[in-house]
Amino acid sequence: MNPYTSRYPGYDVLSKRDTPSWDAVTRKVIEQRMATPSEPSFLDVVRWRALEALCACIVPQPSDRPQAPLAGMVDMRLKKNAGDGFRYARLPPLREAWLIGLHALDEESKALHELSFASIEHAAQNTLLSRMQHGELSGAHWQGMDAQLFFTQRVLPDICGAYYSHPYAWNEIGFGGPASPRGYVRMYYDRRDPWEAVEAKPGKEQQALKENRRVR
Numbered sequence: 001m002n003p004y005t006s007r008y009p010g011y012d013v014l015s016k017r018d019t020p021s022w023d024a025v026t027r028k029v030i031e032q033r034m035a036t037p038s039e040p041s042f043l044d045v046v047r048w049r050a051l052e053a054l055c056a057c058i059v060p061q062p063s064d065r066p067q068a069p070l071a072g073m074v075d076m077r078l079k080k081n082a083g084d085g086f087r088y089a090r091l092p093p094l095r096e097a098w099l100i101g102l103h104a105l106d107e108e109s110k111a112l113h114e115l116s117f118a119s120i121e122h123a124a125q126n127t128l129l130s131r132m133q134h135g136e137l138s139g140a141h142w143q144g145m146d147a148q149l150f151f152t153q154r155v156l157p158d159i160c161g162a163y164y165s166h167p168y169a170w171n172e173i174g175f176g177g178p179a180s181p182r183g184y185v186r187m188y189y190d191r192r193d194p195w196e197a198v199e200a201k202p203g204k205e206q207q208a209l210k211e212n213r214r215v216r
Contacts, residue, residue, distance in 0.1 A: 044108035068166035
C-alpha cells in the first residue's frame with residue numbers, strides 16, 4: 001500500500017496494542033475482530049455469496065490494502081444473534097430479516113437477469129440496490145417484509161457498522177480505538193493528543209508520515 005494514499009499516512013492503530021492506549025479487555029475484543037473468518041459459519045453458501053456481493057456494493061474497499069471481512073462480521077453477528085435491543089415492528093428479528101432479504105435479493109436478480117445477485121455486473125447490482133432503497137421491490141419472496149426498510153434499517157447499519165468497528169477502517173479515519181484506559185484529553189476543535197493520528201496536509205504528507213509512525 002502506498003502510504004500517501006491515506007489521509008493518515010503511516011498510521012497503524014494496531015501499534016497501540018501493548019501501550020497504555022488499550023487495556024486487556026480492548027485487546028481481546030480487537031483480536032476477536034481481527035480473527036473474523038472470511039467464510040460462513042451461519043449462512044448457507046448461496047446466501048453467503050449474496051452477502052459478500054452486497055457488502056462490496058455498500059462499502060467498496062480499495063484493493064491495495066488489507067480489507068475488513070465485512071461478510072464474515074455480519075455472519076458472525078447472525079450466528080451470535082446479537083440484535084440492537086430494539087427493532088422496527090415492520091421488520092422481522094435480525095436473523096429472519098437477513099435470511100429473507102438475501103434470498104429475496106437473489107430472486108429479484110434472477111427475475112431480471114437470470115443470474116444470482118453475486119453473478120451479475122456491478123452496475124446491475126447497484127441498480128437493483130437502488131430499487132430496494134427506493135421501495136420498488138415487493139415480490140412474494142420478500143414474505144411481506146418491507147424491502148426499503150430492510151435496506152435502511154438492516155443493510156446499511158449492519159454493514160457500515162461492521163466496517164467502522166474494524167481496525168482497518170480506524171486507520172482510514174485516524175481513530176485510536178476505544179478511549180480505554182488512556183482516554184482523550186484535548187477535545188477542542190483541531191487539537192489532538194500525542195497518541196492520536198496526524199492528518200496529512202497538502203504538501204506535508206512526509207511530515208505526517210513520520211509523526212504517525214511514532215504514534216502509539
